[in-house]
Amino acid sequence: MAIPPASSDAGSGRDPSASPPGPGCPAGAAEAAAAPRFPELYAPGVPFAGPELQSLAADGLLARFHQHGYTLPGLPASPQLRARAAAGAVPAAIRQRVVAGRMTAAWIYGCAAEPDRLALLVDAKRRVSSLRNTRGCTLHEVRLGPFDVISLGGLMVSSPLRTALDIALHVEPERAVPALAGLLARPQQDVRLRLLVRAIEATPRVPHKRAALEKLALLAPAFVAGGAVDVEDPVDPAHGAEDVAEVLGVAHLEREL
Template sequence: MASPPTASAAGPRWAPRKASSPPGCEANGAEAATPPRFPELYSPGKPFAGPELQSLAADGLLARFHQHGYTLPGTPASPQLRARAAAGNVPAAIRQRVVAGRMTAAWIYGCAAEPDRLALLVDAKRRVSSLRNTRGCTLHEVKLGPFDVISLGGLMVSSPLRTALDIALHVEPERAVPALAELLARPQQDVKLRLLVRAIEATPRIPHKRNALEKLALLAPAFVPGGAVDVKNPVDPADGAQDVAEVLGIPHLESEL
């Protein structure tokens, strides 16, 4: 791993302060010095300006991580780190009122490229009028169930299954299909195709249901009604509805169980 940034032609010399010994105490020379800790993420103004960050990256002291942020070279990407990066672009005043979703959530999970604008979900129970002027973000007013949201890196993010459902329903096929394939291919995300199909079928009054099923049929026709291959062992409707209700918290299904 390259050494942490200490100087740049574009900005002032920077190095961590050495901690002094507490009053009345002598430093123990036998103790190993504690290595300095550097931030995992660098964004404009924290502590360098944008041109300084670009210069440090050009010198190989930092690596570009996302649109407006950098990391130390060799820092492994993780959903937590991507969520922290996204959180840095959400105004602090609204950070606890929004949920990163759709292609932004897919990027956080490592299943898609970073989108140009953050997709933020706002629960329909909350007032969204005060959020309309949020820059660099696209707001979507939605209904969120108790299992639709998780916390990552200081940001609320739609769960993998809810993310897949929203992408299937609302994102154009060119971007949706590769992202869905990645979500389905990663066991740690626990997104099952049959459950995703059931979730789409159980979603009431959504105009894009047919298009969503067509996208999934491109991935595995055997699991999608009307696909090229019939399902040999179909999911029992009652069991499928129960799974969907428990995972997505769909009220109209819960009331029937």
């Protein structure tokens, strides 16, 4: 695989065959417009196959970013970039019908390692039979409210509060507790322990409530004593975390990251 050799013109981002800037067009603006833009993410396929990407990474020209992709060296990871990486692993035909959730969402928010398989949520109101054979993904049929989902990096992702709720209820403690600690510790996620506890209490007919509260008790034993929580303002059974937000007047669930 050949890499184009560097030259003085190429190094400056100028095309040697390009015409000089026209009247009224500053030279700097023309050069900026002509400067090549490199993709932030590279996945096996076009323009490089998997072995070529590995070779570029070995030469220091790319850096491994996630399981199936690379990025330019020094490019800071962000929730938007991780969401874009996850979106690239979701088949385009179903990308607008699923929501990245659970540990996949925790990874997108920077609070967990990338999971081996994508966890995708499918709203119970949608037909999921056509999605059953999606490779590399685990599908979870759930009920989603309007504040349970945000748009991030071209992918629908469960909101930080909904992500924390699902992890507390459905993920084993050894993975759930560190992810919950990360979600609770980052102010930009705005996930508060008391709100999360109430969301768990408001979830209807879920057999994992006590186990979820026990996980939170490992993080804040003084607040969640033995999993028994005194809820002063009971919340009616809810299908999504937005019902808890309505009771407590939490506005942060209504915005996108």
